[in-house]
Amino acid sequence: MKRAARLILIVAGTAASLWLAPAPASAAVDEAKARAFIQNIADRAVNAIQANITKQERSERLRQILRDGFDITTFGNFALGRYRRQASPEQIKEYLAAFESYVVYTYSDRLGKFADGNVRVTGTRQAGTSSSDIFVLSQVQGNGKEPVPVEWRVREEHGKLRIIDVGIEGTSQILAYRDEFAAVIHRRGNGIDGLIAELREKNAQLQARLTSGN
C-alpha cells in the first residue's frame, strides 16, 4: 500500500516535472536542411527579380518569399526591445503589420540591385550551447560587385525553418533595428505609437518609390 502510494507519487512527480519544466532545447537544426532552405529562398528571390513582370507583381512575389523565409514576428518583437513591455497587444499587432510592410519595402528595394546577382551557400556554424539556432554562411554577389559574406541565422519553429537575423561584417540586422527603433521611440516621446506613425510614413514613401514608373 505504502509502496504503491510512493510509486504513484513518483510517477505523478515525474509527469509534473516533465510538464512544468521548460521545453528542452530542441536539437540543433539540421545543417543540410538549413543550407537547402537558404539556397531555396535566395534562388526564389533572384528569380522574382529577374522575371519579366510588373513592379507590382514583383513586390507581391517578394512579399510572399519574405514571409516564407523570414520570421518577421520575431524580428519585429525583438526590435521593440524594452518598449515591448509597455505596449498593449493591439499596439503590438498594429506595429507588426507596419513592420512587415517596412521589411518588404526595404528588402524589395535592396534586392532590386541583384538583377544579375546570386547567392552561394558556403557553410554553416552552430549558434552554440545557449541556442539551437544555426548560422548559414553565404556569399552574396550583386551586379558585378565583390561578393559579400552574409550570415543567416536560422531557427526551427514547429518544424519550419525561418531566418531570424542577418549578419554582415559583424553586424546583426535585428540588433540594428532595435537600436534604431529605440532612438525613434525615445525621440518621439509617445511610446510605440510614435514608432508606428514613423513606420507608416516611411512605408508610404518607399511604396511610392517602388511603384513609380511601372
Added chain:
Amino acid sequence: MQGRELMTERHGCKMNVETHSAVFRRFALIVVLGALLTGCAAAGGSDPQANDPWEGSNRAVFAVNEALDENIGQPVARAYGDAVPPFVRDRIRDFVTNFGEPVNFINAVLQGNQERAAETFVRFIVNSTAGMGGFFDVAAQYGQPENEEDFGQTLAVWGVEPGPYVMLPIFGPSSVRGTVGKIVDNFSNPISYFMPTFGNITKSVAGGIDKRQRNLETLDDLKKNSLDYYAALRSLYRQNRRDQINNGQVKGPVLDIPVYAN
C-alpha cells in the same frame, strides 16, 4: 605701507580686468554650448542606454557632415567612380593600403598579436617589392589580405572602454577611444615622416575619396531605408567596430533572441 596699498590696488584692478575677460569667455562658452545642446534639450535628452550623452551636438555635426558629403563628398566620389577605371582605382587603393601597413604592424605588435604582426610585415615587404611599391596587393592574391589594426583597437585590446559616441567632423562616427586612436595613428606612421606634406595630404584625400566611392551604395541604401539615419549608423558603426576589435572572430555568447508567442 602706502606702496603696498598701491600695489594691492593695482593688483586688484588687474584682477578686475582679468575677471572681466573671464566672465566674457565663460559667457561665450555658455552661448556656444547652449547652441550645441539645444537640439539635445529639445529632443528631451539622449537615451541613456544609447551611450551618446552628446547626441545633440553629435547630430549637429552629423548634419554638417551630411551637407558637406552631399555637396562635395558624393559628387567627387561619383565622378571618381565614373572617370577612373576600376583597374586604376584598385592600384590607388592598394597603394594607400600599403602605405598604412606600418600602422597595422605597430598596432599588431602593441596588441601582442605576433601572428598578425608577422603577416603584416611579410605583406609590406612583398607588396613594396613584388607589388611595385605597393601598387599591387600581390600578398592578397596569395591569400594574405590586410589585417586592419589601429590604435583605437589596441586600446580596446588593452581593456580601455570606448566611452561615449562621438561624431567627428568629416571623419564621421567614432568614440572617445576611437578619437584618441585616430590622433595617435596620424603620427605613428614612420613613412609619413619621409613624405612631403603634400604627398601625405594627397594620399589621405585619395584614400578618403576611394573609401567614399566604395560606400556609395551602402550608405545610400541605409539613408533611404532607415527611419533615423543617425541612430542606424550609430548601431552599425558600433557593431562593426566590435567585430574589427575581435578580428572578425565570434566572441562571447550568441545574441539572445527569445521565442515570441505572437
